[in-house]
Amino acid sequence: MLKIDPQYVRALQAAASKEELQVFLQNAIELEHATIPPYLTAMYSLRPGANEEISSLIRSVVIEEMLHMTISANILIATGGSPRINDPRFVPTYPGPLPMGIGGDLVVPIQAFSKELVKNVFMEIEEPENPVPVSHGLLMTPEYVTIGQFYQAIQDKIRELGDGIFVVGPERQMLTWFDPQELFPIVDVESANRALELVVIEGEGTSSDPFESPGEPAHYYRFGEIYYGRKLIATPDGYSYAGEPIAFDEEGVFPMIDNPQESDYAPGSQVALLSEIFTAGYSNLLNALHQTFNGAPERIDTAIGLMYQLRLQAQKLMSTPVEPGSERTAGPVYRYVPAT
């Protein structure tokens, strides 16, 4: 069970103004973003044409994390705040903890896909407050403050502060690229909390149903499907990873080094250059997202283009030996550099 440092939730509960609430909305943006680099790296590390179902499951989770990040940003914008994204502190250090002490001792790495990574890290990150018992699944007793409770506390605070905190209209919010049922203008307490409810349900499901929508399990259970190698289905006894098999071809993964760092690459080498280009591309993406969430929502189109470019750049790294003759390949370094 992922715990969040209770001091954050206590501070959030003690917040007396929208300005104090905004600090936690910024934390929420950072939290939602923090999971994207490790998930994306695992997805990129699947060789093109191999492990496509796993790739598409991870991708579906990543896209929802992007939605959640957008929702948090739109709520912050609606309350008159300014998301800070193009900042070195926005990006966690990998390997390292998630923001706000979430996960306690959990160290989140940048690694190529493996079932162990899915079980030990991704399912840990996404584990609900009260997991629905699933055959072969994990079942733990809730004893910590969870991400879900963090969002619950934000919802409570928004309700407490009331409609008056929503002072900036939808024209500054990013409202494209997602289903309007999921991404809608944040204009009042009701719309903000409806959006946050979606964040929790997509991430964790509900306490009685692991599916966030028909056929689509919440993140924790989608990673469970990958780990157990079968689709999640309802059974007479509840739920079980007993559906269609999800094949995993171990050969279909780039042999990327763990937790790549710039110091892994010899100065002047091809991988050093490709790494520099990746980091610049990632920084450019954060720049474009910062613009998107700071008054220029149309810049999302540019950000989307950068996401596609980033995928190609990551795969170039992952198909290039970390040094000549090595069996291991290079990987992406997620770092924000203000100027490249």
Next chain:
Amino acid sequence: MSYLDLPRLHFAGRFQADTSTVNNDVRHFDDARFVPSFQAEMEVVDEKIVEYNGYWNPQGTGAWRMVGCRITGAVLGTETFTRREQDPAVGLLLSGSEDRVAGKLVDLDPQQQMVSEIWGLAVRLQDERGTIALDSRFAVAPFCDLWLRQQQATEYLDQQLAAAYQSVLEGVEWGPLDSPVLAALRARSAEGLLSIRFNVFGYDRTPGAADYATGRVVGTIGPAAAAGPRRFVMGRHLVPALDPDPSLYPFVPANGVAGVQAVVDAAGRRVSADFGNALPIETSAGDFQDLGDLAFGVLADDQVAQGQTVAASAVELLGPIPYRDAGWYETTAGVMDFELSARSELLDHLAGRPLAVVGPDGDGYKVLTRETGDGLYLRADLFVQRLDPGASADVDLWASRYGEPLAATVTTAPTAGFMGGPGTGAKIEPPIPVPDVNVPADAIAFPPRLATDGAGHAVLTVTAKPTGPGCPRGYLDGQVYGIAYQLETLPPGYVSNPFDYVSVLAWDRYEPPEPLTWYGAIRPILLQYANLYPIMSRRLFDLADYQQVVANLAILRLSFSLPLDDPNSMPVTRDLSARKRQAILRWLDSTDPETGLPPRGEVPEAGEPEARAGTGAELRTATPPASGGDPGASVELAFNAPDPGSKVGFVRLAQAHRGAADPEEGSC
């Protein structure tokens, strides 16, 4: 006014040109005969290509970006700065695009890869903290002044040809940096505009090499005027005579030194000249070949030929060219100012006598390269054009004599230039025909004669026939044409640059079969690009697969509807005529009532297999072994890139014409 005027900034660093090479061979455009090996890595034995396959970078993305470039020097008035303490502009990072994707390198056509353009490049100056000093967009320009500059190959597939890009920076926005040089540059230049030229050399195409797909760049940014040419300097032009040896022509200057452009500022009593792409280098590191002492001067006699040695009294020297000094090239980009305030007589002579680069030879000087005969010069500004059927393009021509605007008669003629051929030396079995270029001649029209005005300016209007060229190349859309131009009256022995011609790609007429369906219209268009850009098909999604296309409708709508010079525009959009882009967008927006998706249509019966070559991760090695051509010929094309394009003037495609089909003569 141009980068040769003051003030100016110089920069140096590297660039990456991640060109895609499957489309380097025109025969790979033949969908019916495309085989998976066309997307495979080339095969090399003992540093010789034994199988070209998809050549040296089949997974290229087309990206073109500056890497690790910095401002290395600046000139303000008579002061020269090479350290940050002297002016804070020195040391700034020069980057491409900080908040959008990289620029793209775009070939006009597989049969005209000698004019590759950079599209969608941003140029930004900023400090390490990210404070922006200057932000701008590089106006699309092709490379020019291509020549065999690098004398030795460092790696077996070094690109020994070098070239230059010259254009303007548009939409210039200035940041808060307190730099006297930047302030003066802003004050001097037309609003929102700057002039830029950079030299690219030392490019390595050797897979596995540390500098694979990268090269070196040194360049200059200076003021720009709103009027006048943007892609060359309205000034003085030294054009080298070329070695006529067929194995070297037209890439090797006869006397070791290539082209120079210069301006004379009579009021400022100064000559400024650019030697940045004129002097040979030994290796890809950019170390100059030692040609001995070199100087810039004025010849007393216009009749002196290149390669001739003249008496010392027949040359008035402006000054030495200190190309062997450490740091000279990086801090000046080879641009020099020759101060003439104490030399009034020489300034007078400059008005009517040719400039030359000379080297000592006995008691005299050998003329290594010199200004054009009688100082006459004519050049097209943007000499790469794409034309939809019935469309016109205006090409600006500028004439001058000793740098002054010249009213004169210009003549034009069709030319094949250096276009045509397969594009690589691959032997493909069974053979795929290589189309002829420049036919039928009547598919484009242009005036045979025109006159420049008092500003030296004329507009060459090129018009494409409404019915298009009529599919003369079969498997490949459109046709490439060359238009030669020259001043009608030239002195005998006049030396010109054989690359100075206008390249036109005229698209075929296209009427999509109605109703518009995937199998009926869209897949036949996209299949070619799925074949040609394996990076796209294998790592993003397969453009020839209906399911994958309809799963990515939103990004495809975005990519196909962006302006062509937007770097997010999909590479293939620049490969397509406006009508084909319109058809694709119209189809993306259409809905089959039964599926809610764009209509799929009927799977064709024979001749159009559902499965095709080259998708998926696994490549079957197909074609039988064949002996490859010789890459060492080095006359392989320079920075050849993936993205042949379409017309510059962009039409908002989302509002495309949706009238009923009206098939006409010439549609293919």
